[in-house]
Amino acid sequence: MPRNASNAGGGLYHRVVVYGLFLILLLPLAATLLYSLATQWSASILPDGLTIKWYLTLWSDPRFLAAFGKSLLVCAGALVLSVVLVLPLMFVVHYYFPRLDALMNVLILLPFAVPPVVSSVGLLQLYAAGPIPLVGTPWMLIGCYFTIALPFMYRAIGNNLQAINLHDLMDAAHLLGASTWQAALLVLLPNLRKGLMAALFLSFSFLIGEFVFANLLVGTRYETLQVFLNNMRNSSGHYTSAVVVSYFFFVLLLTWAANRLNKDKERT
Numbered sequence: 001m002p003r004n005a006s007n008a009g010g011g012l013y014h015r016v017v018v019y020g021l022f023l024i025l026l027l028p029l030a031a032t033l034l035y036s037l038a039t040q041w042s043a044s045i046l047p048d049g050l051t052i053k054w055y056l057t058l059w060s061d062p063r064f065l066a067a068f069g070k071s072l073l074v075c076a077g078a079l080v081l082s083v084v085l086v087l088p089l090m091f092v093v094h095y096y097f098p099r100l101d102a103l104m105n106v107l108i109l110l111p112f113a114v115p116p117v118v119s120s121v122g123l124l125q126l127y128a129a130g131p132i133p134l135v136g137t138p139w140m141l142i143g144c145y146f147t148i149a150l151p152f153m154y155r156a157i158g159n160n161l162q163a164i165n166l167h168d169l170m171d172a173a174h175l176l177g178a179s180t181w182q183a184a185l186l187v188l189l190p191n192l193r194k195g196l197m198a199a200l201f202l203s204f205s206f207l208i209g210e211f212v213f214a215n216l217l218v219g220t221r222y223e224t225l226q227v228f229l230n231n232m233r234n235s236s237g238h239y240t241s242a243v244v245v246s247y248f249f250f251v252l253l254l255t256w257a258a259n260r261l262n263k264d265k266e267r268t
Contacts, residue, residue: 078145160195
C-alpha cells in the first residue's frame with residue numbers, strides 16, 4: 001500500500017475518533033440545552049414545543065443575578081489575590097532559589113490532599129471565634145478559593161517560566177542596563193502572558209463551579225451561583241437546565257474572548 005494512502009487512512013481514523021469523542025462529550029450539553037428550551041418533555045422522544053420563556057425568567061430573576069454577581073466577585077477576588085502573591089513568589093523561587101521548586105510542587109498539592117468537607121469543618125472551627133468574624137462572609141470564601149487556585153496558577157506559570165528560559169532572559173536584560181525588577185516587569189511579565197491567561201481561565205472555570213466550600217462556609221448567607229442552583233433543584237427542571245446552560249456558555253464566551261485577545265496581541 002502506498003505511504004500516502006496509509007497516511008490518509010490513519011488521518012481519517014484519527015478524525016473519526018476525535019469527532020466521536022467530541023460528540024459523546026457534547027451530547028449531555030445538547031440534551032440539557034434542548035430541555036431548557038422545551039415547553040414540555042415527558043413521554044416523547046422530542047419535546048412538545050420550544051420556548052425561551054425559561055431564559056427570560058432566569059435573566060429577569062434578581063436572585064439569580066445577585067448569585068451570579070457574587071460568584072464573579074468571589075472568583076475575581078481569589079484570582080487577583082493569586083496573581084499578586086504567586087507571581088512574585090514564583091519569580092523569587094525560580095530565579096534565586098531553584099532548589100525550592102521541588103518543595104513547592106509538594107506544598108501546592110496539599111489543598112487536593114484533604115477532602116473539601118474536612119477542610120471546611122477545620123476552617124469553620126478555626127475562624128468561628130476571633131476578633132474578626134469571617135464565617136459566612138465572602139472574605140473567607142476568597143481565601144479558600146485562593147488555595148484551590150494555587151496549584152493551577154503555580155503549574156501553568158511554572159511551565160511557562162521553564163519554556164522561556166528565565167535566567168538567560170534576565171541576564172540579557174541586565175546586560176542592556178535593566179535592573180532586576182525592571183526586567184521582571186518589562187521583559188519577563190509580557191512573556192508570561194500566555195501562561196498567566198491559561199492559569200487564570202483554568203482556575204476561573206474551576207472556581208465558578210465549586211459547590212462544597214461555598215455551601216459549607218457561607219451557604220445562603222452569601223449565595224453563589226452553585227448554591228443558588230442547589231437551592232433551586234426542587235423547582236422546574238427547565239429552569240435549572242437554563243441555569244446550567246447559561247453558566248456553560250458564559251465560561252465558553254469568556255474562554256473565546258481570551259483566545260481572541262491573545263491572537264490579536266500576537267498579530268500586533
